[in-house]
Amino acid sequence: MLQGQTYDRIAEQFRVTKSTVSKSVTDLARDLQSVVGVIGIDEDSAPTAHVIRAHAQDYLEALEHFVPLAKPAATTSPPIIAHTHIERLVLHTARHSRCKQRDIALLLMLIHTGARPNEIARMTVADYIDASGQRRSPLYLPAHAAANGIARPLLLRDATALYWLDAYLAWRLAAGYGVSDPSEYRGLQGESSLFLRRTGESFSSSSTKATAEKGLHDVLQRIFRYANQPGLGVLGARRSVAHRLQTEGCTHEEIAFYLGTRTGSVRRLLSKSTQKPSHSRMASLPFRT
Secondary structure, three states, X not given: OOOOOOHHHHHHHHOOXXXXXXXXXXXXXXXXXXXXXXXXXXXXXXXXXXXXXXXHHHHHHHHHOOOHHHOOOOOOOOOOOOHHHHHHHHHHHHHHOOOHXXXXXXXXXXXXXXXXXXXXXXXXXXXXXXXXXXXXXXXXXXXXXXXXXXXXXXXXXXXXXXXXHHHHHHHHHHHOOOEOOOOOHHHEOOOOEOOEOOOOOEOOOOOOXXXXXXXXXHHHHHHHHHOOOOOOOHHHHHHHHHHHHHHOOOOHHHHHHHHOOOHHHHHHHHOOOOOOOOOOOOOOOOOOO
């Protein structure tokens, strides 16, 4: 579709109706907007064919970070991630992960900030610490990394999360991943990605080619699988942050600002109503051909 094929041509190729193709593409695009985040596209925006084609590279980058299995299978809203869930997730991640410093830091950043995987993947070392090595306070997600293109503070105040982020940066320095002048950014390159693959490469890719890599979202999905807690995932993390902020007295408008979204999305995150089941007939239809 992103290579210019019409819905009619795709429908003929897969022997389905045009409406089936249209709905499948729209459903996937909405998932990418809400679960991963598409740079320059609000998660509530209608993903028309024109919009998808105009932002083809951004949708393809989001697709590299998307894991279909991470989409909640149940028809109810994702559960709130409680402190006991976090303890269990950290314990099992430490036990099973091949890069526990990174994975625990990544998990806790997601849970405590509600940032989308694609947004986290675009953060740099310099976004977390300044040149002298001190943590930035407050911590900001820059506009170029935010899905809606608007810079916002990330409410990362948890001491355990900060401890593991520092431990991960120390591990990176020891491993020689993204190192630079030892007198700046704790010996790391300030412009390097905050989170890297185990091989030292960035999760954020400018390539538009189809790859087998599922990126940072794949790592997060694996982390949630460690604890064997059905329903826990990225959407559950964002929903948990929304509920926490509401408990702290934030309005829907303030919650929307901190999550980089709109008030309509906040109302859905806070709602206990059921979610519309995904359209599965075209599950095998590729977003990119």
